[in-house]
Amino acid sequence: MAALRTLSPSFVLYAIGTMVLLTTGCGTTHPRSAPASTEAAARADSLARVTDSLEQALAAQTERAHLRHPNLDATLWTQTAVEYDGVTQGTYRLASVMMKRALTDSSWSAALAQAEESAAQYREKPPAVVLDVDETVLDNSAYQARLVQNNESYDTQSWNAWCREQQADAVPGALRFTQQADSMGVQVIYLTNRDSVVEAATRANLRALGFPVEDAPDAVLTQGERPGWTPKASRRAWVAERYRVLLLVGDNLGDFVEPADTSLAARRRMSHRHADFWGTRWIVLPNSQYGSWMGALFQYDYALSPTEQLRRKHDRLKTKPQTP
Numbered sequence: 001m002a003a004l005r006t007l008s009p010s011f012v013l014y015a016i017g018t019m020v021l022l023t024t025g026c027g028t029t030h031p032r033s034a035p036a037s038t039e040a041a042a043r044a045d046s047l048a049r050v051t052d053s054l055e056q057a058l059a060a061q062t063e064r065a066h067l068r069h070p071n072l073d074a075t076l077w078t079q080t081a082v083e084y085d086g087v088t089q090g091t092y093r094l095a096s097v098m099m100k101r102a103l104t105d106s107s108w109s110a111a112l113a114q115a116e117e118s119a120a121q122y123r124e125k126p127p128a129v130v131l132d133v134d135e136t137v138l139d140n141s142a143y144q145a146r147l148v149q150n151n152e153s154y155d156t157q158s159w160n161a162w163c164r165e166q167q168a169d170a171v172p173g174a175l176r177f178t179q180q181a182d183s184m185g186v187q188v189i190y191l192t193n194r195d196s197v198v199e200a201a202t203r204a205n206l207r208a209l210g211f212p213v214e215d216a217p218d219a220v221l222t223q224g225e226r227p228g229w230t231p232k233a234s235r236r237a238w239v240a241e242r243y244r245v246l247l248l249v250g251d252n253l254g255d256f257v258e259p260a261d262t263s264l265a266a267r268r269r270m271s272h273r274h275a276d277f278w279g280t281r282w283i284v285l286p287n288s289q290y291g292s293w294m295g296a297l298f299q300y301d302y303a304l305s306p307t308e309q310l311r312r313k314h315d316r317l318k319t320k321p322q323t324p
Contacts, residue, residue: 069148070310074288078141085172087286092173095249095283096180099129102246102281103184110281111236111245112257112274128243129181130236132250133192133202135287137178137211138168144289153306154290156195163198166205171285175210182212187243189219191235191255196225233258251287260292261300264316267293 078084102108107119110130114122134140143162147153162168178188190213194202199222206213206220213219221235228234232254239245254260256277257270271278278284298304298312 069151070306071144071289072148075141075144075148077288078139079145084286088171089173091283091285092177094279095129095177095247098280098283099177099181099184099186099246103127103186106244108281109240109245110248110277111240113237113240114245115281122240122244125242125244126187127185127246128187128189128239129178129247129249130189130191130239130245131174131178131248132252132255133190133194133206134168135171135251135289136249136255136285137171137174137190138205138209139171140168141289142167142169160195160198163194163205164201166201166208168205170209170211178211182214186246187216187219188212188214189221189239189243191221191232191239193223193232193254196222198222199225231258247281247283249283249285251285252291252293254292256282261295263299264296267296 102110106123109115109119109122131137140162143159146162147158152158181188188211190202190206190211192202199220202222203213203220221229221238223230229238236245236248248256250256252260253267253270257274260267274282295302297316298309304312
């Protein structure tokens with residue numbers, strides 16, 4: 001039986017049917033009579049029909065499982081919903097208003113380290129806005145769509161290959177905002193968890209779309225680019241040493257404060273602790289496709305099977321008792 005596990009489900013069904021047929025036909029050592037041969041043929045036809053029915057049921061079940069990819073709706077919302085465009089454009093209009101306000105207030109800072117110290121320590125530094133890249137300025141829903149179509153999930157190899165393709169589009173509203181910031185003398189810094197091995201491709205993708213990428217000294221801060229640059233906190237600190245940070249813009253809690261990969265309760269406490277920053281100094285873009293919020297639903301145990309992840313997600317649903 002162990003060998004059967006390596007075969008296709010349809011072949012296994014065929015093999016089982018054949019074994020049953022042979023067993024049925026080998027029940028006696030006497031020569032078969034004409035009626036017995038007819039009976040065996042009828043049984044063979046019946047088993048063949050059962051096998052065909054099972055194969056069809058298996059194919060239908062496989063197709064249904066494929067069509068129920070967990071990211072189907074989220075990816076389609078990003079790609080087709082005018083509501084998504086409306087949210088992102090509205091968010092960047094808010095960012096523009098807050099950036100202008102920040103420029104007139106030299107004590108304003110979106111960096112927690114700066115906000116906790118005297119404004120005299122940073123008010124003379126040149127202004128900067130810090131933006132995440134993926135699902136903040138670059139729209140990678142085409143990569144997610146590819147995973148859905150191929151019934152696959154994220155992995156580093158396919159992600160880096162996608163980054164090198166340089167096919168990501170601009171998130172609606174992002175291009176206008178970054179160009180406006182650049183025209184107003186505000187340094188635009190892209191702080192991303194893309195690996196440093198795809199930094200050149202990331203820069204090329206940004207420039208091709210028209211995003212300002214002006215190094216002074218470094219406008220694209222990738223993961224692992226320098227020693228200790230794995231968490232975003234260390235890179236935000238690097239920026240805060242050189243600039244007055246007007247805004248942080250991102251789609252994930254880790255774009256603003258860390259650790260983001262923690263429990264749902266701890267994440268909510270962090271959010272409440274910095275409630276005054278949301279919508280003023282911290283500007284959030286929508287991302288229903290992935291993020292630390294999703295990993296928190298199953299304690300970031302990515303070794304779990306997709307089915308078990310879905311079970312744990314279902315366990316997080318909140319309902320209310322039905323009224324009579």
